Every structure is written in structure tokens, then in C-alpha cells.
Amino acid sequence: MKSHATLVGPSFFKRLSQWVLYPTVVLLLLAIGTFSVYAQEPILTFLVEPEHPVIAPGEKAVFHIIATSNSVHEADDVIVTFTPVEGVSIEPSPETINRISPFSKATFVVDVSASENLPVGEYILIAEAVYTYCIDVSCFQIDEELTFSVTISEEETMVSPISPQVKRSPLRWLAPTLGALLILGAILLWRFAGLTLPLYLILVLLIAGGLTYGVILKQHEQAQGIAAVLCTSCVGIEEARHEAPKLNLFTLSALKNLAEDVELIVFYAPWCHSCPYAEAMVEAMAAQTEHITYRFIDVDEQRDLAASHGIVRSNRTVVPAILRLETGEVIFGVGELEERLLSLLGVEK
């Protein structure tokens, strides 16, 4: 006797699931592959000013490489080194920028001098920008090649910024594409040839390989780190704010009249979306009076201090949190931060 399932035959929805569900698997895998390609994305962009440095033979010129952060992460140990070009001396200063804060800028001043007998023409300068950034325990080193041109001529320098061309390896696509093709092959074999073994083998390989390699890369700790921090804006407890804080007139006057010394600590986490706003608000207030001193502390670096003030409870962290050391009072998040900070400072409206 035939099964009822086969008597009914492939319904419209069964066909739909074949043509919608399984392509969805492949799409998801490709999406994951694509994100892996974009993993370790540069978090800095580099601009050169002026656009076309023009130097007369035997003369010196100065141009700037401006590194701009587009990320909530801090870039560390930023180094720009140039490939030597005969007849051209290139000296960037400083040699290393130790830290570029989230959404901020830093500038390398580059002295370029051309030897007197250097033929007139356009010269391509190749620079290598190297820096690191960390998300919890995972740190990434970014290595970018920047190219731009210098003209040796008697003409005057033209001033306008230019984005150097960045070269990336096409091999970055290879591993995820191969992985996705393998899985696609296994799914096709299963659906259209009824072979389940290749699919099960690939899935078991994904489990064993994924968990083992993930643990080797300490991704389990990374996952724990992400989950252990309550970023107040991330789960929708309040809205993230990215604008530069503006103090109102009442706040400005209250801060001018502040009589007692206050020490504030802003606890932050690298991936906290609202933390830069909380930091900027404290900075803006402290700029109005000498009675406020402040520190920014990565909560992972001083967990004991954070725990003693309820910022870390049962291994869970709530950020941003602003602690007033004298009283031990803490405020969380950035909602109505200006008013709550004034209240923390003891100012009554």
C-alpha cells in the first residue's frame, strides 16, 4: 500500500518549500560567507591633503594623511610606512599613533623632499597603513596598501583631499565561496538524488570544526563577552544617541556655580553604542567647571570596582554607567542624561 503522503503527491506548498526553503539555506550561507569576507573590515579611512602634492626639484613639501575612525572601536598602534622611491625622501611623523578613539581623527604629517636632479613628472607613492583593533578578546590587525601620487614640477600645490586607493586580496572570497558551494552540492545531492550521507557528513564537520575552531579562536569567550554586557540601547531599553551633546543654559549656569569637587567614572564597553555619548556628555560638563574630574574605564579592566557599585552583578555588566565616587551613586544609560547627571552632581532644578 502506498503511503498517504505519496498518494497526496507533491502539493504546491511542498514544491514551494523545495524552491524557497532550500535556496534560503544557500542564501543564508552566502550571507554568512559574505559577512566573513567583510570580517576584519578596516575601521579607519585615510585621506591625503593636499590632493596632488606638487614639489619642485630640490624643494620640500608637507602633506597630511588624515586617519578617520568610522567605528565604535578604538584603533591602536597606527603606523604608516612608505616604500622608498629613488630621489624622494619621505618622513611621516609621528611614527606611531598609539590610539585613535571611536569616531575621531588623527593626522600624520609627512615631510617629502625631492632631490635636485629628480626628473619632472608624476611619482606614485605606496604606503602601508597597519593598525589593530579589538572586540573583547578578539583582536584584528588591519594592513592596508595606500597609493597616491606626487608631482615633481614647478607648479603650485593644489589643496583638496583625496582618498588613496586601497588594494584588497581577491582570495578573501575563496574560502566562504568554496564552503557555500560544498554545502550547496550536498543539499542538491540530498534533494534530487536522495543521498543523505554527504549532507550529514558536512553538517557533522560543520559542528565539530565550527565548535573546535571557534573555541581555538576564543569565540566562545567573545560570545560570552557580548552577552554579559547589557548595552542599554541595544535591547531597546533606551534609544542610542550619537549626536554631540549640547548643554542647555540652566546646565551651563549650574555648572559654573558648582561648589564641591566631584569625581566621575564613566564605565564603558567597546561595543556599547551609547557609551561615546555618555563620555562626551561628561567631557562637555567637565569643560565648564574645574570641580569635575573624570575617568573613562573599560568595565572589563576594573570589574571589581564596577562590581562593588552594582555595575557588574552576577557577572552581568550594565553600560554606560556613570559613578560618582564620593557618594557611590550610579546612573545607567543615556536617557535624559543631562538632567540625571546634574542630579548626580547634586544640582536641584
Added chain:
Amino acid sequence: MRLSLARRISQGFGLLLGIFGITGIGMTHIIFPGLHCYACPLAVTICPIGLMQNLVIYGIFSYFWLGAIVAYGLVAGRGFCGWFCPFGTLNDLLSFRKVRINKLASYSKYAILLGTILAAWAFADTMFCKICPAASIEASIPYLFLGVAHVNRPFLIHIATLSATLVGMVVIARFWCRYLCPMGALLGLFNRVSFLHLSLNTDRCSRCGLCADSCPMGLKPHEDYDNHNCIKCGECIQACSLDALTLRFSPNRKP
């Protein structure tokens, strides 16, 4: 042991793991096999959807996340929705009207899963968490009482999505699991290869339809027992007087 009792005990373990932070052990490295907000003050496990969004935002390819999801998918697929997920348990408690599933609409959860990934990438933020009803119950409301959250626009959005979902659950059994859950979509991708699966003995089946009437997901197990929406809860097995349906744990899925 009756299947329903075994399932209630298993769901109890799911709930217990969900609030295990009450012991003070804090966050572990375990990815939860269901929808459970890691922002919950008592959570000790990681929400796979919340983590996935963070990984997309930071452009990290997590082998650990992939390995865990494939493991859960291969072991039980959507069985975790029926047997373990605390939000699924809440759906269960409100399952009064076991109406037929709209098959086309049931694909919307895959769109929500893709939308969750795309929104995280486009806005560099965990957009789904801001409307997730599990986060409403497990984070927004507890943190209101803990003094961290306030009644503001994000809080009201959470309450609105939670209310709408609760109404949906009352009107349609397992409404969230059927149409909206991105975690259900993720596990659903593995439902037809998972070791835990429903099996139909067609020689015994009389096509009476009692199993279809009992199914909280509104499926027709006697016609399509290997559906991507099946949460393997076993309600149909208990409803079948001819013992035509069984729950099996094996890579061999032939009836």
C-alpha cells in the same frame, strides 16, 4: 512516561536554564537553543539571534555560533521550539485555538530572519532586539523594576510588540512560532534532516484527521508529517488512537 509529561519536564528544564542566573553564576559560554534574551537579569546563556546580530554588526564570522546552531539543528531542529524554548512554552500556555496554519504566511519567519540580518548590517544595531517580545518580558519589564529602564519610547515599543504577540497567541495557537520567530526559522532550516523527527506508519493511518485537530502548529501530520514547521511536540502522537505516528531519534528518516 506519557509524552506530554516528558515534554512538560523538558520545558521546565528550559525555563530553569533560562533563569539559572538566580544562583548567581552569571553568563556562561552556552548558546541557548531557543529564543531567550541574554539581557535578562537571570540569563546564563547567550541568545543566538542577539549574538548573530552582533556578529553581523562587527563583521565577525563566528565558527562557534555556526557550530552550535548546526548542532542544535541536526539534533532536534524545531524540536527545541516544542520541548525547550521558554517563549515556546508561553505560546503553549496560550494555545487555545488550534486553527489551520497559513502555509504561505509561515514563510514570513524566514523573511524576518533575513530582515534581522540585513537590519543589523544596515543600521549597525541590534534592531530585532528592540521589538523582540521575549526581550520585552525578560529585559524591559525586569529592568523597569530594577531601576535601569524607564517608561520611554523604546519601552513602549516593547510593550506594544509584546501585547500584539500575546493577542496573536491567544487568537492563533503558537502564533509567534508559526509566523514570526527568527529562531524558529533558523532551526526550521534543519527540520527535515534533524535526528529527532516525526514518523508516520501509513499502514496504520486511517486519515481520520484527529492528529491535525490536535496540532498546535495547525499542520496535518497525516498528510505531511515531515513539515518544516513541525515542532515535534508529540500532541498528534497522543491524539492518534491507531498509533500511526511516532517520535523517533535517528538519522534514518524512512518511515
